[in-house]
Amino acid sequence: MLRFGARISGWIHRFITSIQALGLINTSTVFLSSRRGNALRTIALPNKQLFYFQPRYDQGVLSHFYKEGYFIEDSAGCRVQTIIDGGANIGDETARFHIHHPAAAIVAVEAAERNFSILQKTFANNPAVHLIHGAVWPTQTRLQLNAASSMEAFHVTETESPVNSVAAWTIPAIMENRGWSTIDILKLDIEGAEYEVFTRNYANWIERVRCFIFEVPDNDRAGTTQQIYRALNARDYSTYVCGENIVLIRSDTPWRLHKVIGFHRSDS
Numbered sequence: 001m002l003r004f005g006a007r008i009s010g011w012i013h014r015f016i017t018s019i020q021a022l023g024l025i026n027t028s029t030v031f032l033s034s035r036r037g038n039a040l041r042t043i044a045l046p047n048k049q050l051f052y053f054q055p056r057y058d059q060g061v062l063s064h065f066y067k068e069g070y071f072i073e074d075s076a077g078c079r080v081q082t083i084i085d086g087g088a089n090i091g092d093e094t095a096r097f098h099i100h101h102p103a104a105a106i107v108a109v110e111a112a113e114r115n116f117s118i119l120q121k122t123f124a125n126n127p128a129v130h131l132i133h134g135a136v137w138p139t140q141t142r143l144q145l146n147a148a149s150s151m152e153a154f155h156v157t158e159t160e161s162p163v164n165s166v167a168a169w170t171i172p173a174i175m176e177n178r179g180w181s182t183i184d185i186l187k188l189d190i191e192g193a194e195y196e197v198f199t200r201n202y203a204n205w206i207e208r209v210r211c212f213i214f215e216v217p218d219n220d221r222a223g224t225t226q227q228i229y230r231a232l233n234a235r236d237y238s239t240y241v242c243g244e245n246i247v248l249i250r251s252d253t254p255w256r257l258h259k260v261i262g263f264h265r266s267d268s
Helices: 002-022 024-032 059-065 092-100 113-123 171-178 224-231
Strands: 041-044 050-053 068-073 082-086 105-110 129-136 142-150 153-159 165-169 183-188 209-215 237-242 245-250 256-261
Touching: 002 024, 002 059, 002 256, 024 041, 024 059, 050 113, 059 092, 068 092, 068 237, 068 245, 082 092, 082 171, 092 105, 092 113, 092 183, 105 113, 105 171, 113 129, 129 171, 165 171, 171 183, 237 256, 245 256
Parallel strands: 082 105, 082 183, 105 129, 129 165, 183 209
Antiparallel strands: 041 050, 068 256, 142 153, 142 165, 209 245, 237 245
16 A cells, blocks of 8 residues: 555656646656557657657656756857757657757768657657668678667667668767767767777777766676766766766766756756
């Protein structure tokens, strides 16, 4: 009985927090949609962007809109202009980046076909967001997607076969494709492939990134967080823990982190 009461209390708390972040109509759509439903649903974000999701698969992703998240406050003389969202899923953080930094160019990279198709529905007509159906990796090759327990997690392995695989994109290849010389924000949520990215061929791009954001990926690949810090050892960073993410901002960059619930900045 106590456990049931705690679950109800937690649900009510999340519902109220979501109303504050998304409004009543959007919250009702998110919370009251059948979790078994496969039909696409939409909510309207604060910038009027329609955001598509499937209730059966995407409840965890949608919770990012009403949990603690990050807002990188830039400065008048040093604006955030280029963002890579590696492992974009259906685009929750892509959408938040676009709201916080509406003038920035964003590249959203997603490997899973189902996730990418929904990502396309949301952003296909948004000129600020360039979509790549592929995966971030240290070399240009093909990657086999290995199924996991949810739509939010899978693992990749290199393959020579074009069947049931996606293109691997290196960070320099993405930069060259978009004509970028620097990356202002690099967010990675690539299910342990961070270990590969920060172990091989990183010296030619890592100095050109101002801010890194990543979930602690050690459950997917032991030792990954330590390897990331080894790769970044040549520079000083301001380090923040924000919800389930670690945010690293280069010390020579005049930016600061604000923690947000939904899309609204606080002074923390």
